[in-house]
Amino acid sequence: MAPTGFQQPSLPLSLLLIAALASQPARAFDVGEWLRNPPYHNGGTIKEQIQCYALPYGAIGFASHVLTYLTVFCLSTGRNPLMPWAHLAHRRFNLIIATIGFLVSFPLTVLTMVRCRNSWSFILIAVWKLVLSVTLTSMTIHAARMIVDFHPHDAADAQALLDTLDDEGKPLREQLQYRKQFRDIWWWAFFYFLGAVVGFVGVMNIVGKNIGSNHQLQIVTGVFGGVIGFIVMVVATLTWLAFSWSDESKVAGAELETGAAPQDKQTGVVGKAGWSFLAAIGVGIFILTIMFAFYTDWALAALAEDLVGHPSSENAVFYWTYFAAKRIPMLSF
Template sequence: MASATSTIFVASVLGVLLYNARLASATPSPSVSDTLFRTSNVTGGPVDEIKCYALPYGAIGIFSHLLTFWTIAWMSVGKTPLWPFFEMKTYKFDMFLACAALCTCIPIASITMHRCRLSWHFLLICIWKLVTSVSLACITLHRCWIIRKEGNPSHGRKDTELQRLGGYQAAQTYESYNNGMYAHNDSRSDLPSPAAQFRNNPYGSSPSAQNNSRSGIFSRDELTNNNSKPRDTAPLWWLVLYLSGTIVGMVGLCSLLWTTFRKDATIRHLTYGFGAVLAIIPILVAIFWYVHHLEMSEQGKRGFLLAVWQTLSGSFVAFVAVFGVFSSLYSDLVLGSIANNLFGMPSDDFAPLYWAWFIAKRVPLLSL
């Protein structure tokens, strides 16, 4: 689902860009929106064009992105972002938070995109930031759906669990009584009644006895023990959508820097550092896997192919992860350098939009 959504998104963006390519330099006709939302002069280069950009950048943007990555990381594995020692157990409140973030970020991003409509570089960067917020909200909603699904298992799933614990056949009914245990409701006369079972063993059967008997009594802890169940990391697939938006945004950022790269030493140094990180970390990962396979006793063609596969795949995954994380941080530093505002404090004309966006993106951090 996530991969299909990201594919449709990228195709739509490219289609819109190709359709409007010849109109990119045309002067728009005056409209009511030009009066409501002032558009900066796009002929003055990046320094003037960035005045339309009303989203966080600079040091504040970096802090915002780090909090976003923190939230995504813990949300993907079902932990509460504010206190990762606890599992996420609620879904209604978390769904409300995700929807509130979406309903706030989408209008703010739309206004910013309208302000920057004469500069396609910043338009793509705005799309990038919007996709990041949408990806975070989708991960939150997906996790809520998983929590809801696990909290309301189907009847067949209960039968499977009971069958695993006590050796029962499925399609039986179970009734609870006062001692908190579960009894098998069967019409067979050779089975003792629940009251007789309770008198014989008021604390329930031991795990080993339950596995070898057909009494049908299970402790509530055993029925709800899911510690051995593998964690569902399906929400991570929404990162495909995030990476798609990152590619679109980096296209706009690189085109923005095309004319200023040689003139601005700060941007050159930031770009060199970004490129070094993109190269060094995947190389280190490749070296790790290569050395790891050298120490293994398995040799021959199969061992060689396995070493090549894990070395290449590990370095590729590392490159994608580094690109996804450091691209956002790099863009914040570059935009801060262009605006001569590395801290990223907004001007008075769009400060409400700026801080509203910053707060709205923090809302999923409160998920329980």
């Protein structure tokens, strides 16, 4: 029996939807008319083009991505995203809400792609967001399928097993195995990486055309580039030092045993540089993939000259409904 706990979600889905939709009034309009009439013609300026993009960006988009990453992290440990101290326990319910979230976010993203049909860069960004929705849904379903449903009267026994320690004060083997299996959802991150590559092409095309004339965009790009560059430099330095310390240990050990340093066993300058470069590249790609979502949020905000990322009245319903749909996996419990 897979150990688990029983907790009711503390934030009903209806409250999430109400809070999101009530945050900004939206007037009624015809969806067909909305799709047929993008907010610009003959290319348009970047501020006009971004009005076709009905998905979160800016501070609101940043918050959305933070919540998405936190949700994935909690699911990968088998925990309730809203109450991390509680363990996932309801397989069927979590499968249902994952499906609902996808059925809402998927068509909204497609509609955004249709409305942005005159700007291929925004289409690519929307494709990336579509892949993100698919990835989040897949992770939520994957985590849910690892759960064995328990009735309320079984919850106490299940939670007691989770809290039980062996004679050495370590969690039981069953408990450890149960938690480790949720880490398999990270395999879906490769799918997200492929989508991020597509989005990167679109974002960089927009940035390349506008960075010379947009001071805020220059600042955002400089900050994120500096952070990623700093992390890459730190990783490269630590890798170099790790190999240096390893070589020193080998030399010291050999001198104690034979009195001679084993030069042939040392990594060498070229080897250290090579491993440091590979480590820096690997970590750089990983960090770039994670932070790319954040960079996109702030870059689009700089282009729209709206750091908060308020949607237009025409986009508000789609904007906030998408935001709420992306939060539905947080109701997993």
